[in-house]
Amino acid sequence: MSKVNASIITIGDELLIGQVVDTNSSWIAQELNKIGVAVKHRVAVGDVWQDIWDALDEESKKADIILITGGLGPTADDITKPLLCEYFNGKMVVDEDTLIHITYLFEEVFRRPMIERNARQAEVPDTCTVLKNEKGTAPGMLFKRDGKIFVSMPGVPHEMKWIMTNHVLPMIPELYQTGYIEHRTLLTAGIGESFLAELIKEFEAALPAHVKLAYLPNFGMVRLRLSSWGLEQETLTKELDNLFNSLKTNVKDHLVVDEDLPMEVVVGKLLKERKETVATAESCTGGYIAHLLSIHPGSSAFFTGTIVSYANIIKERLLGVTHETLTTVGAVSEETVVQMAKAVRETMQTTYSIAVSGIMGPEGATDEKPVGLVWVAIASKDQVITRSFRFRFDRRRNIDLTAVNALNMLRSMIVDNS
Amino acid sequence: MSKVNASIITIGDELLIGQVVDTNSSWIAQELNKIGVAVKHRVAVGDVWQDIWDALDEESKKADIILITGGLGPTADDITKPLLCEYFNGKMVVDEDTLIHITYLFEEVFRRPMIERNARQAEVPDTCTVLKNEKGTAPGMLFKRDGKIFVSMPGVPHEMKWIMTNHVLPMIPELYQTGYIEHRTLLTAGIGESFLAELIKEFEAALPAHVKLAYLPNFGMVRLRLSSWGLEQETLTKELDNLFNSLKTNVKDHLVVDEDLPMEVVVGKLLKERKETVATAESCTGGYIAHLLSIHPGSSAFFTGTIVSYANIIKERLLGVTHETLTTVGAVSEETVVQMAKAVRETMQTTYSIAVSGIMGPEGATDEKPVGLVWVAIASKDQVITRSFRFRFDRRRNIDLTAVNALNMLRSMIVDNS
Numbered sequence: 001m002s003k004v005n006a007s008i009i010t011i012g013d014e015l016l017i018g019q020v021v022d023t024n025s026s027w028i029a030q031e032l033n034k035i036g037v038a039v040k041h042r043v044a045v046g047d048v049w050q051d052i053w054d055a056l057d058e059e060s061k062k063a064d065i066i067l068i069t070g071g072l073g074p075t076a077d078d079i080t081k082p083l084l085c086e087y088f089n090g091k092m093v094v095d096e097d098t099l100i101h102i103t104y105l106f107e108e109v110f111r112r113p114m115i116e117r118n119a120r121q122a123e124v125p126d127t128c129t130v131l132k133n134e135k136g137t138a139p140g141m142l143f144k145r146d147g148k149i150f151v152s153m154p155g156v157p158h159e160m161k162w163i164m165t166n167h168v169l170p171m172i173p174e175l176y177q178t179g180y181i182e183h184r185t186l187l188t189a190g191i192g193e194s195f196l197a198e199l200i201k202e203f204e205a206a207l208p209a210h211v212k213l214a215y216l217p218n219f220g221m222v223r224l225r226l227s228s229w230g231l232e233q234e235t236l237t238k239e240l241d242n243l244f245n246s247l248k249t250n251v252k253d254h255l256v257v258d259e260d261l262p263m264e265v266v267v268g269k270l271l272k273e274r275k276e277t278v279a280t281a282e283s284c285t286g287g288y289i290a291h292l293l294s295i296h297p298g299s300s301a302f303f304t305g306t307i308v309s310y311a312n313i314i315k316e317r318l319l320g321v322t323h324e325t326l327t328t329v330g331a332v333s334e335e336t337v338v339q340m341a342k343a344v345r346e347t348m349q350t351t352y353s354i355a356v357s358g359i360m361g362p363e364g365a366t367d368e369k370p371v372g373l374v375w376v377a378i379a380s381k382d383q384v385i386t387r388s389f390r391f392r393f394d395r396r397r398n399i400d401l402t403a404v405n406a407l408n409m410l411r412s413m414i415v416d417n418s
Numbered sequence: 419m420s421k422v423n424a425s426i427i428t429i430g431d432e433l434l435i436g437q438v439v440d441t442n443s444s445w446i447a448q449e450l451n452k453i454g455v456a457v458k459h460r461v462a463v464g465d466v467w468q469d470i471w472d473a474l475d476e477e478s479k480k481a482d483i484i485l486i487t488g489g490l491g492p493t494a495d496d497i498t499k500p501l502l503c504e505y506f507n508g509k510m511v512v513d514e515d516t517l518i519h520i521t522y523l524f525e526e527v528f529r530r531p532m533i534e535r536n537a538r539q540a541e542v543p544d545t546c547t548v549l550k551n552e553k554g555t556a557p558g559m560l561f562k563r564d565g566k567i568f569v570s571m572p573g574v575p576h577e578m579k580w581i582m583t584n585h586v587l588p589m590i591p592e593l594y595q596t597g598y599i600e601h602r603t604l605l606t607a608g609i610g611e612s613f614l615a616e617l618i619k620e621f622e623a624a625l626p627a628h629v630k631l632a633y634l635p636n637f638g639m640v641r642l643r644l645s646s647w648g649l650e651q652e653t654l655t656k657e658l659d660n661l662f663n664s665l666k667t668n669v670k671d672h673l674v675v676d677e678d679l680p681m682e683v684v685v686g687k688l689l690k691e692r693k694e695t696v697a698t699a700e701s702c703t704g705g706y707i708a709h710l711l712s713i714h715p716g717s718s719a720f721f722t723g724t725i726v727s728y729a730n731i732i733k734e735r736l737l738g739v740t741h742e743t744l745t746t747v748g749a750v751s752e753e754t755v756v757q758m759a760k761a762v763r764e765t766m767q768t769t770y771s772i773a774v775s776g777i778m779g780p781e782g783a784t785d786e787k788p789v790g791l792v793w794v795a796i797a798s799k800d801q802v803i804t805r806s807f808r809f810r811f812d813r814r815r816n817i818d819l820t821a822v823n824a825l826n827m828l829r830s831m832i833v834d835n836s
Contacts, residue, residue: 013630014632014634014643015443015444016447016456016457016458016460017447017448017451017457017645018443018444018445018446018448018449018451018457019444019448019603019634019678020444020634021439021440021441021444022439022440022443022444023439025433025436025440025462026436026437026438026439026440029433029434029435029436030435030436030437031436033435033436038434039436040464040469041461041462041463041469042433042434042462043460043462044459045459047630047632051458051459073611073633073635074611074612074615075612075615075633076615076622076631077631077632077633110610112610112613115613115616117612117616118612157815158811158812183435185437192528193491193492193493194492194493194535194536195530195533197493198533198535204494212431212465212495213494213495214432214465214495215491215495216432216437216438217574225432225437227431227435282705285712286708286711286712286713286717286721287700287705287706287707287708287709287724287726288705288709288712288713289705290705290708290709290728291703291704291705291708291709293704294703294704294705294706294726295704295817296813297779297780297781297813298781299728303704303728304728304729305725305727305732305736306705306724306726306728307723307725307726307736308705308708308712308723308725308726309723310712310717310718310721310722310723310724311718311722311723311766313767314722317765318723318725318736318765347736348729348732362715363715363716364718392527394576395715396713397575397576399713
């Protein structure tokens with residue numbers, strides 16, 4: 001038994017001209033890892049016959065499982081299906097089950113008349129096994145050749161995910177002995193990548209060859225990931241857990257969380273466990289912290305609400321920031337965020353509050369207040385902590401950094417109060 | 419002169435296990451297109467010597483310009499630099515300018531002691547031209563072989579962008595005659611992809627072979643893109659403009675906007691032109707509409723603020739939704755969003771307001787109110803329009819769809835009022 005590898009081929013000009021960001025591949029990779037399959041290679045090609053053909057040739061040399069997304073729509077720029085038909089020496093036939101399903105979708109769900117072009121989506125190469133797509137009109141297709149499998153799926157994320165979950169992921173363990181892949185990730189803050197590397201130099205040098213350590217620096221924090229592949233799950237898990245515990249001990253002074261979770265999920269878990277709540281008062285982040293807190297299921301248990309006071313007049317009217325504060329020290333100041341944090345916690349009647357005000361750029365800087373200057377306040381019933389940051393990036397990244405750091409300040413307060 | 423092609427090689431295990439979504443490649447592709455270079459192929463490989471080596475071999479057969487990101491950090495998992503040194507038959511030497519720059523960064527910017535590991539980032543293969551990285555410690559490296567160029571850059575987005583903008587993009591037109599690539603994109607709403615294809619069937623059939631038409635369905639709206647490459651810019655522009663005008667005429671009943679802009683930017687432009695303002699009252703979107711409105715530079719000209727009333731008590735307390743409404747028809751209802759829209763417009767004193775309330779899932783559904791049900795209200799001084807939607811996706815996508823459709827309703831109101 002050897003490691004089972006997969007390649008992902010993503011088809012579509014939109015990926016090569018930068019019109020679309022590929023989020024499918026990372027989801028596919030995560031799901032494959034869970035069943036012991038490693039993604040060896042990922043490629044993106046345009047809607048060009050020869051390029052797709054070459055990709056099929058090349059990726060089938062590298063991998064056992066070739067997953068293909070995109071190019072299955074009902075319009076002329078979608079050429080994946082006829083190409084696969086030719087590549088696998090088939091001829092087009094109507095798949096009756098798919099035709100029934102498409103007819104049902106148009107009559108009962110979309111409630112639009114179905115036209116010839118839609119019906120043609122039920123045609124498939126007779127050399128494939130059809131993988132039903134409950135979520136859309138283009139079916140998945142499975143081809144086998146030389147012990148390798150090729151799966152073609154639509155590029156629409158929720159359709160691809162449905163076919164993967166219901167057909168592909170259950171099928172792979174029946175076809176291959178995959179072994180096990182496991183990862184352990186922790187997050188550190190307040191220490192640079194190089195210093196961290198020095199700190200764990202001996203741990204890293206002593207790692208067995210089949211365990212990989214990766215450094216993932218981001219937002220002034222560094223994630224450390226241990227990855228291992230093995231034939232026997234129990235041995236693998238035990239070894240990796242031991243190594244991970246040793247790694248945690250090594251970095252304990254800088255450890256934020258020993259799971260691979262976004263900061264807002266870490267905060268949400270802490271709040272839920274304690275049956276506590278949070279509200280936010282946001283200026284420069286414009287609702288982004290609220291968005292992060294509310295995007296995950298179950299957030300209504302701890303997230304109450306937000307006042308985005310983008311205009312200064314709203315800081316006065318809804319958050320009680322005094323006119324004097326705004327005209328003397330200004331909106332981007334410790335005084336302002338303290339008043340905002342206290343007011344929003346009072347108004348929303350929550351355990352904690354987060355308040356932020358800053359200059360995200362590119363415009364808005366003054367002589368004393370440069371782009372990237374941010375003030376954050378975190379309030380509880382008895383305490384307000386504040387901190388200023390100076391981020392050096394573009395607007396989008398400054399907003400990200402402000403949110404993650406504000407959430408991390410709240411995390412610290414919750415943990416310290418426990 | 420023939421078309422100049424580029425390949426992008428992205429290096430890092432995090433891309434193959436799905437821990438990170440690659441946003442660099444789409445930015446690079448957009449910038450290359452602007453100077454007439456087409457991206458032919460994109461690949462992602464892990465931190466594995468042989469896989470990187472093979473990718474260099476293969477991509478240099480496909481493209482003239484090979485752009486490589488990632489694997490340049492100061493830690494042991496980063497192997498790109500020694501690999502490139504061997505691949506291009508060099509030996510490592512210290513680049514004095516880089517060493518001075520790294521020393522400056524540690525002393526003046528990071529204000530942390532510099533350690534041996536950081537200093538080693540100034541070592542480069544003597545067969546490369548160093549491309550200064552003002553934004554970080556790892557320099558870019560340029561190699562030339564057989565008329566092709568290879569550029570290695572850090573994977574950190576703002577560092578990569580700085581090196582591209584200041585070195586790579588200015589250099590390419592000096593090395594190659596690239597021709598011109600142009601795209602025109604429009605957005606339609608209220609018509610399915612298949613019907614759109616029927617509507618423009620004759621237009622599509624009559625397109626010259628060098629002009630490509632692509633359909634990009636998303637969020638119940640479809641973008642249409644025309645792309646062309648040519649040697650002579652004026653001819654290319656004129657032809658594409660004519661075709662684009664004809665396409666616009668064909669789809670005029672469904673046309674939303676004739677630029678490739680996110681919906682919130684379309685709305686922002688309209689508001690700015692009219693010196694009008696907007697505020698939002700958000701329940702189920704949890705601040706996401708506010709985030710979209712505020713992420714782009716200059717949004718303070720038209721975006722005033724938001725009340726996120728995630729908890730019902732906040733709908734009552736801050737948005738004046740009556741207790742009776744909440745206990746009879748409930749929070750997800752036309753009455754509630756109308757009250758929210760009126761109240762937030764009044765409180766924020768804006769020209770328009772957006773209010774949304776719905777069930778994003780997976781939990782929260784009742785017998786009468788399924789997951790995906792959303793009510794939206796748009797208010798101006800004299801008018802309130804409402805609409806209910808039923809989205810059939812996961813939480814994240816339902817939030818996206820709610821935001822885009824609510825913004826599109828506001829867009830319609832602004833345009834109708836003009």
